[in-house]
Amino acid sequence: MTELSHSLPAMDSAALPLFFAHIATELERNPNEVRRLFHGRGQQWPGLEQLTCDWLQGQLEVNLFKAVDDAFLDALTQGLVALSQSSLWQDKHGYCIFIQHRYVDGAPTHVVVGEQQARPVVEEHGLKFQLDIGRNQNMGIFLDMRLGRQWVQENARHKNVLNLFAYTCGFSVAAIAGGADQVVNIDMAKGALSKGRVNHQLNEHNLNQVKFLGHDIFKSWGKLRKSGPYELIIIDPPSFQKGSFALTKDYQKILRRLPDLLAEQGQVLACVNSPMVSSDFLLEAMQENAPYVVYSHRLDNPPEFADVDSEAALKALVFHYQRKL
Structure with missing residues (x-):
């Protein structure tokens, strides 16, 4: 669930013209949805590896993941001000640009242009968040x-869905939009x-079709079984959550429960979002703990999240259950 964390070098203000050219191109062709415009953390932009930029439909969020020198910050700020004065910015109805310093406790924000709207409603694939x-x-x-989320929307029709580590229920929204009969979020x-x-x-959406369980997953298997079996189970855990979840230690505990929760031919979308953990970890753990849950394919990552190392990026793997005869 957390965005990837690479060990990255210092940034170079001389590379910023590439950043501004790229976000202008991406912003111009954006379908007016919430979208990552620049992903330096994929390490495809030398000198900009600790910089990302997201379009929040009127607001531009620029994230710094490590402290930069004054020259870099000044050049970045001046470029953002210039962007706000462009015809493209006006055409896109932009109204706020801010920089978030993700490397500082509390991730403080500095507004560069306009007035920040703290709780905007945005759209993705026709859905609101x-x-x-x-x-x-x-x-x-x-x-x-x-x-x-798009895959879930396209594969949820008439299914009973279990959404583990649901967070703000993005998968649940997609599933109900795709015609799911019920979604259980925990x-x-x-x-x-x-x-x-x-x-x-x-x-x-009809909330009678959606359950919201604020419980510890590892203490709730009985409750989850009562709402099953499930034709689709989504597992998208954090890499680490102090006191409750460590990916390499606890993922197996979930996988071994799958046969008790899945319906015949049920599907599993299992995700790993740590650059330190490869697809092989999940494939081997599934084989060991739920051997009749068989690997099907890996979902593509969005092109705007291109990474020099596909195994450092998000891994979203689809499995299906072939119950032992």
Whole structure:
């Protein structure tokens, strides 16, 4: 669930013209949806590896993941001001540009242009989501999972869906939009689930089809079984959550429960979002703990999240259950 973290070199202000040229190109062809415009953390832009930029439909969020020198920050700020004065910015109805310093505790934000709207409603693939920006590292939706949510929407019709580590219920919104009969969301963070309820309401979904369980997954298997079996299970955990989840230690505990939860021919979307953990970890763990849950394919990542190392990027793998005869 957390965005990837690479060990990256210092940045170079001489590379910033490439940054501004790229975001102008991407902004011009953007379908007016929330979208990553620049992904330096994919390490394809030398000198800009610790810089990202997201379009929040009127607001431009620039993220710095490591401290930069004054020359870099001044050049970045001046370029952003110039962008705000361009015809492209006017055509896109831009109204705020801000820089978030992700390397500092609390991820403080500096507004460069305009007035920040802290809780905007944005759209992705025709669905609405409310963000919470400027105060936390995570704004309420993980943009690199765009194609994962689209896959769920396209594969959820008439299915009973279990959404583990639901966060703000992006997969749940996609599933109900795709015609799911029911979605069960579970996450320890009750505040995040409350935002998930809002996201469903924004899309005028029938909340009688959606359950929000603010519980520890590892203490709730009995409760989850009662709402099953499930034709689709989504596993998108954090890489690490202090006191509750460590990916390489705890993922297996989830996988070994899958045969008790899945319907015949049920599908699993299992995700790993740590640059230190490869697809092989998940493939081997599934084979060891749920051998009848068979690998099908890996979902593509959005092209705007291109990475020099595909195994350092998000891994979203699809499996299907072939119950032992």
